[in-house]
Structures are given as structure tokens and as C-alpha cells.
Amino acid sequence: MQTTLRLDDRLYRAAKAEAARQGISLTRLVEDGIRLRLGTKPAAPGPYSFRVLESPGFCPTDEELRRLADEDQLAHDLKKLGLPPTP
Numbered sequence: 363m364q365t366t367l368r369l370d371d372r373l374y375r376a377a378k379a380e381a382a383r384q385g386i387s388l389t390r391l392v393e394d395g396i397r398l399r400l401g402t403k404p405a406a407p408g409p410y411s412f413r414v415l416e417s418p419g420f421c422p423t424d425e426e427l428r429r430l431a432d433e434d435q436l437a438h439d440l441k442k443l444g445l446p447p448t449p
Contacts, residue, residue, distance in 0.1 A: 367392075 369377070381391040397403070422430070437447055 377391055378388050381388045384391070440447055
């Protein structure tokens with residue numbers, strides 16, 4: 363949902379700077395602040411997670427990395443849609 367807020371200029375600048383320091387959007391900062399004030403559960407971490415590839419001597423090709431990234435993206439999308447993972 364989108365809405366318009368009227369904020370004090372100094373508060374806006376401080377919030378924008380804090381969001382940048384945290385590496386999140388101003389929207390996320392405002393949402394988290396509202397959740398804290400309401401005492402509701404904080405938002406889940408961002409949708410991205412990265413597979414750690416640790417194996418001595420394993421050096422995947424660009425194609426293998428693309429395939430792994432596509433598999434991870436598909437698993438993420440299916441989970442978000444509430445569908446079972448592919449075999």
C-alpha cells in the first residue's frame with residue numbers, strides 16, 4: 363500500500379540517513395519503527411540468502427553458478443507462493 367506522510371524536515375533527513383547507514387530503504391525503516399511501536403513481530407530478513415559453496419578444489423564454472431542461482435531462485439519463488447519444492 364502507498365500513502366503520503368508529512369514529516370518534519372529534520373526527522374526525514376535523519377531517518378533517511380539512518381536507513382542508508384543500515385543499508386535499508388526508508389520505507390523499511392518506517393515499517394520497522396511502526397512495528398516496534400505497535401509491539402508486533404519485526405519483518406523477516408530480506409528475501410535473499412546465499413548458498414555457501416565450500417569444497418576443497420571445487421571451482422564452479424559460470425554456467426554452474428548460474429544453474430545454482432536459478433535453482434535457489436526457483437526454491438525461493440515456490441516457497442513464497444506456498445508451493446512444494448521441486449524434486
